[in-house]
Amino acid sequence: MKKIISLLLILILGLAVVGCSKETATQKTEEELREEVKEEMEAEAKLKEKLKKEIIAEMEKEKKEENNVALPKEEPILLSVKMTKDEIVENLGNNYTIDTIEDMDGYLDTRIKYPDIIFTFEYIPEKLPGDAYPAFIEILSNKYQYNDDIKIGNHALDAIKYCENNFENVKNMHSAKEEELPDWFIYKEKNSSGKCIDTQYVLSFTYNTGERYFSKDEIGKDVIIESIRFFSEYD
Numbered sequence: 001m002k003k004i005i006s007l008l009l010i011l012i013l014g015l016a017v018v019g020c021s022k023e024t025a026t027q028k029t030e031e032e033l034r035e036e037v038k039e040e041m042e043a044e045a046k047l048k049e050k051l052k053k054e055i056i057a058e059m060e061k062e063k064k065e066e067n068n069v070a071l072p073k074e075e076p077i078l079l080s081v082k083m084t085k086d087e088i089v090e091n092l093g094n095n096y097t098i099d100t101i102e103d104m105d106g107y108l109d110t111r112i113k114y115p116d117i118i119f120t121f122e123y124i125p126e127k128l129p130g131d132a133y134p135a136f137i138e139i140l141s142n143k144y145q146y147n148d149d150i151k152i153g154n155h156a157l158d159a160i161k162y163c164e165n166n167f168e169n170v171k172n173m174h175s176a177k178e179e180e181l182p183d184w185f186i187y188k189e190k191n192s193s194g195k196c197i198d199t200q201y202v203l204s205f206t207y208n209t210g211e212r213y214f215s216k217d218e219i220g221k222d223v224i225i226e227s228i229r230f231f232s233e234y235d
Contacts, residue, residue, distance in 0.1 A: 076145035080189060081137065081201045081230050086130035088112070088119060100128075116141035137230040146230070147189040148203070156183070156207055156223040160216065163203065170202055172214070182216040187230060201230045 079091070089096075092114055100110040103122075110128045112119045120136040121128055142151050148166070150159045160183055167187060169180035187203040188196045207213075208224040 074143075076142060079144055079146055081146065081187065081199050082133070082189065084131045084133060085112070085119075085121060085128060088134075092117075115143075117144050133232075134230075135232045139228040146228075148228075150225065150228060152225055152227065154225045155221065156205065156219050156225055157216070157221060159205065159225050160219070167203065179214075182213055182219070186233075200233045202233055204229045204231070 077092070079088075083091070089112075096112050096114045098110060098112050100108055103109055107122045107124060108126070108128075110121045110123070112121070117140065118136075118138045119134040121132050122135040123129065123132055139146075140152065142153070149162060163183075163185045167185035169182070170184035170186060171178045172181050183205050185203045187199050187201045189199050191197050205225050206227045206229065208226050211218075211223075213219050
């Protein structure tokens with residue numbers, strides 16, 4: 001913008017110079033004056049055209065620079081599986097929907113649904129207590145993050161490799177050999193002092209394929225993380 005203003009000032013000064021030259025040329029013949037005025041008008045037209053091109057080029061450059069300015073990166077909201085119902089609402093606010101059903105064992109299942117994250121609580125009392133911990137959490141976007149480096153949209157094999165390096169696999173108690181489930185992990189979190197502690201939650205995933213896998217060999221390179229889930233080990 002400063003350069004554009006400078007170019008406009010140059011144009012104004014150029015016109016002023018032409019005007020001054022006319023005033024100082026009163027002693028010349030009419031033919032000489034006409035020739036000088038013609039030359040000055042041609043010079044003025046060339047200057048105006050040159051400055052016009054420079055102003056347009058400068059404006060296009062500034063517009064391009066504005067378009068290339070990176071938007072500030074939105075940091076994810078950091079959460080913990082050890083947050084109670086009241087702590088969740090305190091951190092995320094009241095912009096949620098809620099529904100409750102009774103399961104076959106007489107427990108009440110209440111689902112608190114925020115945009116892109118869902119908390120499900122299981123309890124016996126008629127009213128959901130504020131100090132209840134969620135039995136199930138499902139993250140549907142990268143707006144929220146727990147104590148891990150996994151993102152929605154990651155390749156499944158990359159996310160599984162990360163988990164193998166940081167957590168223990170859950171064993172399939174329904175198999176004869178109790179083989180490890182490839183994408184279920186015993187989730188741990190760092191406490192306020194930075195120490196990793198057991199949470200009694202399992203970390204797992206859902207995929208763009210809609211499939212459930214019992215071996216890493218079944219997971220193709222094109223399988224993508226669609227949601228991240230935490231659920232209580234006691235479920």
